[in-house]
Amino acid sequence: MHSSDGTVPEAELKDRMGRFRARMDADNPDWELAVFFGKINLYYFTGTMQDGMLLVPRDDEAVFRVRRSYERACDESLFPCIRPMGSFRDAAGDLGHPFGTVHLETELVPLALLQRFRKHFPFDHTQSLDRQAAKVRAVKSAYELGCMERAGEVHRRVLEERVPGLLREGMTEMAFITALYDVMVEEGHQGIVRFGGFGTEMAVGQVGFGESSIYPTCFDGPGGSYGLSPAVPLLGSRERRLKRGDLVFVDVGCGVAGYHTDKTMTYMFGAPLPDEAVLAHRRCVEVQHRTAAMLRPGAVPSAIYDAVMGDLEPAFRENFMGFGARQAKFLGHGIGLQVDEMPVIARGFDDPLEENMVFAVEPKKGIRGVGMVGTENTFVVTPAGGRCITGDHPGLMPVW
Structure with missing residues (x-):
């Protein structure tokens, strides 16, 4: 065989x-x-x-x-x-x-x-x-969790250890994305990311330098991307080049044996970001930790969503989970053989969670002139709360 x-x-x-x-x-x-x-x-x-x-x-x-x-x-x-x-x-x-x-x-x-x-x-x-x-499919077996844990470790290595060595001043988004894809496959990624949403296409993920990461797209998520052209609004621009002071936004899925994890990392290239962006990012990380802690059997996704969103300050909620009028109405989503599985941490999802469901939690916030800050990691539902399988770096990694 x-x-x-x-x-x-x-x-x-x-x-x-x-x-x-x-x-x-x-x-x-x-x-x-x-x-x-x-x-x-x-x-x-x-x-x-x-x-x-x-x-x-x-x-x-x-x-x-x-x-x-x-x-x-x-x-x-x-x-x-x-x-x-x-x-x-x-x-x-x-x-x-x-x-x-x-x-x-x-x-x-x-x-x-x-x-x-x-x-x-x-x-x-x-x-x-x-x-x-x-x-x-929402409740994962030990076999499935094993596949996802392998994907999560590949994800962690690539985004927390390998990406800083790929970034160089003057490179285009497209050059970075192709280098990123090569490293992901080298580390064990299956080379394809699958979605269930009708008509959804994704070559690698949403990756952008600076303001590219808040450019509008048809994809139902907080991030953005210039893409190649109106006919291929994927991958990245051949014109946008990395410059000192840029935010680098990397939101990609990673798969092993068919099973995915989802992770977002951000990087500060060459210089720190404005204080406003750093503070907003830290708040997003706090939101991720709070949401993940609530991922316990019996918890209700819609109640988690309402509790977390209800505690956010009105000023912070502006451009939270998107930018401008383009705001996603969820905090996280189920994941497995497809990146966008059920259930979703959003209103309307009222069935209690079960142990060994898996969620990507992704609080993010768009900052005008800077891009999309925030984080995303993949968590397994356990009696002690969400167990992260994609690493614990808080993001905004400095790359000087």
Whole structure:
């Protein structure tokens, strides 16, 4: 068997499927069939990221039908039932009767794909399974935490130890980002960062010099970036060069074996930042510590959000979690196989936290003429509060 990053254990796959079925039973007692098409969920439940579909009948064995590559799926996966599929027609015999309702990834499945599937698997109605799958994935196993702890250590080494040696006066944002990517991969990063948000693209992360880090973007987060062009508002500018006195803002995900951590570090290049920016940054670090301390089983994300935000001074709240009118309405987000997982530390998320959920906590504040100060680290929910797995440097690291 070929597997450079390890095979997902069979017991792990069995536990995940069992927890998903239990969640469906609890939320939808009359459910009949769940079908997965998205590669992230396919990997989560089968241990391989091949093109196909996972059929989960309520009263029968789950079947992973693989279009391409069946051979690789068999090589990589310990899932108990994998079968080849040229088209949906080949798999139609797996299920013995039509269904009233089929549960699908409604946030993901295109209408055209649904129509092709329906030709061979007749049913009357569709319902979402997105919330149920997200809840199952939100609680991490020891195996998953091991992957994330490895990612967190790579993250810490790169941002706390390697980045200062990459920065040099006169380099462009693009030159810095490509050097950063090279070092991340060298240290063990998987080379890709995955998001669940519709249409979200991210090559490395949000990285900027000075005011670039508060330039508006479509990404739902506090930071900003000039990007390459209107067609590619990612990576960094080929024109903006690093100069003495710049704030350097680095907000990047890091992945190992599919699992991510999220971390932001800031640096003062060549000279200190204005006192206003330093004080705002320190306040953000205090907010991170307070938020992380509340990440305990039973705590409610919306209550954490309201408690922390309610204690912020009105003047500090201006340009907090963004800049100008572009302010993100959260303090942190779940993370795992994707950077933007559920739940979120925000209003509307009222289910209590469970042990071994994992969150990126990212209080940040935009400063006119300076950029985005603040911090971000990844924390595991424990009875003692959030346990950081990405390092403890407070940020605004001086690089003279």
